[in-house]
Structures are given as structure tokens and as C-alpha cells.
Amino acid sequence: xxxxxxxxxxxxxxxxxxxxxxxxxxxxxxxxxxxxxxxxxxxxxxxxxxxxxxxxxxxxxxxxxxxxxxxxxxxxxxxxxxxxxxxxxxxxxxxxxxxxxxxxxxxxxxxxxxxxxxxxxxxxxxxxxxxxxxxxxxxxxxxxxxxxxxxxxxxxxxxxxxxxxxxxxxxxxxxxxxxxxxxxxxxxxxxxxxxxxxxxxxx
Amino acid sequence: xxxxxxxxxxxxxxxxxxxxxxxxxxxxxxxxxxxxxxxxxxxxxxxxxxxxxxxxxxxxxxxxxxxxxxxxxxxxxxxxxxxxxxxxxxxxxxxxxxxxxxxxxxxxxxxxxxxxxxxxxxxxxxxxxxxxxxxxxxxxxxxxxxxxxxxxxxxxxxxxxxxxxxxxxxxxxxxxxxxxxxxxxxxxxxxxxxxx
Numbered sequence: 246x247x248x249x250x251x252x253x254x255x256x257x258x259x260x261x262x263x264x265x266x267x268x269x270x271x272x273x274x275x276x277x278x279x280x281x282x283x284x285x286x287x288x289x290x291x292x293x294x295x296x297x298x299x300x301x302x303x304x305x306x307x308x309x310x311x312x313x314x315x316x317x318x319x320x321x322x323x324x325x326x327x328x329x330x331x332x333x334x335x336x337x338x339x340x341x342x343x344x345x346x347x348x349x350x351x352x353x354x355x356x357x358x359x360x361x362x363x364x365x366x367x368x369x370x371x372x373x374x375x376x377x378x379x380x381x382x383x384x385x386x387x388x389x390x391x392x393x394x395x396x397x398x399x400x401x402x403x404x405x406x407x408x409x410x411x412x413x414x415x416x417x418x419x420x421x422x423x424x425x426x427x428x429x430x431x432x433x434x435x436x437x438x439x440x441x442x443x444x445x446x447x448x
Numbered sequence: 449x450x451x452x453x454x455x456x457x458x459x460x461x462x463x464x465x466x467x468x469x470x471x472x473x474x475x476x477x478x479x480x481x482x483x484x485x486x487x488x489x490x491x492x493x494x495x496x497x498x499x500x501x502x503x504x505x506x507x508x509x510x511x512x513x514x515x516x517x518x519x520x521x522x523x524x525x526x527x528x529x530x531x532x533x534x535x536x537x538x539x540x541x542x543x544x545x546x547x548x549x550x551x552x553x554x555x556x557x558x559x560x561x562x563x564x565x566x567x568x569x570x571x572x573x574x575x576x577x578x579x580x581x582x583x584x585x586x587x588x589x590x591x592x593x594x595x596x597x598x599x600x601x602x603x604x605x606x607x608x609x610x611x612x613x614x615x616x617x618x619x620x621x622x623x624x625x626x627x628x629x630x631x632x633x634x635x636x637x638x639x640x641x642x643x644x
Contacts, residue, residue, distance in 0.1 A: 427620030439578075441631050
């Protein structure tokens with residue numbers, strides 16, 4: 246089964262879900278196409294606290310670089326570059342966004358000059374288009390990540406989530422995938438939720 | 449009283465006929481859910497919220513009088529009249545539903561007393577204990593990972609899945625409930641709720 250996964254690299258919950266779906270790839274026959282979405286776009290027009298607004302502004306930088314890399318190398322570069330960024334943001338808790346971008350580009354063997362995309366608005370329309378393709382399925386007013394699969398008629402269906410912590414591994418990961426597919430393919434399902442009793446556990 | 453609860457309840461009834469499950473139907477109360485809202489609800493919504501007490505009390509009165517099965521029957525009779533037949537005269541709905549379920553008139557009368565409020569609150573609290581405070585109704589309490597109990601808000605779904613789709617949704621919800629730390633799967637509600 247094919248799945249499309251839209252992510253913003255700085256969201257810790259999207260990170261957990263992304264590491265889960267990589268576990269699923271080991272135990273189920275799925276292939277994931279990775280695409281960017283943007284916390285910046287998600288929060289446009291929202292009345293958010295000043296320090297969060299500052300963080301949101303910074304999220305544009307890695308997203309632009311990811312998109313520039315995608316333009317150059319194709320969709321296949323997105324997962325390794327996301328992983329290289331995410332390890333630094335979420336596991337190493339690095340706060341210096343530009344240092345993370347530089348180190349991640351080097352790790353995956355991309356030219357350091359791609360980092361300049363962070364300061365450019367040239368790709369913003371394309372980032373918005375990629376984002377829009379995801380939220381066209383999940384609806385606006387939810388969050389990142391969005392995962393899409395085909396329903397039983399072959400039409401794409403997309404959801405925000407699953408939001409989980411900690412990362413399910415092995416067969417637990419596979420069972421959650423099975424549940425996701427069963428639920429997502431039933432017409433009319435919009436929400437399953439419980440209160441978050443824990444913050445994100447990212448490793 | 450909640451149309452989105454009605455569609456989920458109808459789905460669960462369908463699942464009972466096709467999977468080996470037994471549902472224990474318990475009340476929550478929308479009025480209690482909104483008691484501690486940071487911004488008080490608009491006056492007309494507040495009035496409606498207060499009316500949700502009447503139903504919850506009547507169902508607990510039915511349970512006290514005649515047991516869980518009577519409570520289930522009354523719940524579905526009131527739900528049908530309210531959500532499907534769209535009868536908005538709540539005292540009349542309760543009286544008619546009580547009569548339909550062949551329960552004593554005292555069950556309807558209890559809806560305007562505070563006699564069962566503590567029972568309603570305890571039942572509601574049990575659901576919130578499992579599903580959390582910042583969600584809504586319905587909450588589905590079910591076996592979680594390693595013999596624990598978890599509560600999930602939803603599945604919010606419209607129209608009500610029937611037949612094979614109902615069974616698949618159940619199987620999926622069980623798998624999610626049994627995943628440690630599963631919190632949320634959501635999309636925006638773009639369609640109006642359809643009750644039948």
C-alpha cells in the first residue's frame with residue numbers, strides 16, 4: 246500500500262509519527278512518499294503567544310531548504326534530510342536552526358549553498374502548494390503530520406495523526422497501521438481522540 | 449442529545465450484531481462538560497445545555513427503577529425522537545419515551561428533580577477519567593494495552609457506518625485503543641451530521 250506523509254520537520258509530534266511509519270515499513274508492505282507541510286502556514290491568522298510566533302517564523306527556514314533540496318534531487322531526498330534535521334532538533338535538542346540546516350545538508354551530502362534557500366521566499370508558493378495538497382485531505386484547522394492513503398474505491402483520504410507517544414515499535418507499530426487503515430477507509434470518520442496525558446517522547 | 453453521539457451510538461449497536469462485544473451504555477452530560485468553560489457559552493446554548501440534565505436524570509432514574517436494559521431502551525427512544533424525528537419539546541419527548549419503554553411516570557418526573565444528579569455526575573466522571581477532560585461526548589471505554597482501560601472520544605462519524613464498514617471501524621478502533629500512548633486521529637468536519 247502506498248501512503249503520503251506530509252510533515253513539518255520542527256514539530257515533535259510529527260517526528261514521532263514519522264519514526265512510527267518507518268517502523269511500519271519494516272513490518273508491513275507499505276511505501277511512503279514524503280512531502281513537506283508548514284507550521285508557518287498552519288498558524289497563519291492564528292492569535293498565538295509572542296514566543297510561539299517567533300518559533301513559528303523560524304519553522305519556515307528548514308521547510309524552505311527541504312523544498313529546495315526536493316527541487317534539486319526529487320522526493321527521495323526528503324526523508325534522509327528530514328531525518329538528519331529531526332535527529333538534531335528532537336533528539337539532540339539543538340535550538341540553532343541554521344546550524345541544524347548546515348549540519349543536516351552536510352550529512353546527506355548536499356551542497357552547503359542550499360542553506361541560502363532559508364532566506365529566500367522563492368519557494369514559498371511551492372511550499373504552500375505542497376502544504377495545500379495535504380490539508381485538502383485532512384481539512385484546515387488540524388495539524389501536522391497528515392497521512393493519506395487510498396480508500397476502498399481508490400480515492401485518497403487523509404488524516405491529521407495518528408498522534409502517539411512513545412514511538413510504537415515492531416508489531417505494535419504494525420497493529421497501529423492496521424487500525425489506521427481500517428478507520429481511515431470507513432467513509433465519514435472525522436475524529437478519534439483522548440486527552441494527551443503525556444508530552445512528546447521523541448526517541 | 450448530541451447528534452454526533454447519536455451516530456456513534458447507532459454504529460455501536462450495529463457492531464454488537466456482528467462482533468462479539470457487549471456494550472454497557474452509560475450517561476455523560478453535556479451540561480457538565482461545559483461547566484468550567486473559560487468563556488461562558490451563549491445564552492441560548494446554555495439553555496440547551498441545561499436541558500441535557502433532564503435526559504441524563506431520566507436515564508439514571510430508569511436504571512435505578514428497572515436496570516441497565518431499561519436505561520438503554522430509554523436512551524435510544526429519547527435519542528431517536530430528538531435526533532431523527534427532531535422533536536424539540538424535550539419534556540414531551542421524555543414523557544413519550546418513558547411511555548414507549550413502559551416505564552413508570554416517576555422516571556419522567558425524576559428529570560426535573562436533582563435526585564439523580566450525583567449518579568449522573570459519577571457516571572460522567574468515570575468517562576472523563578478514562579478519556580480526559582478536554583474532549584467531548586461520546587467516550588468509548590474499552591480494554592487498552594496490557595489489561596488497562598482506555599477511553600476514546602469518538603469515533604466521530606457521520607453517516608453511521610453499517611454492515612461491513614461498521615465492523616472494520618470497530619476493528620480499527622480496537623487496534624488504536626490498544627496502542628500505548630495513542631492520542632489522536634482527526635480531520636476537519638466539513639459535512640453536517642446525518643442522523644438516522
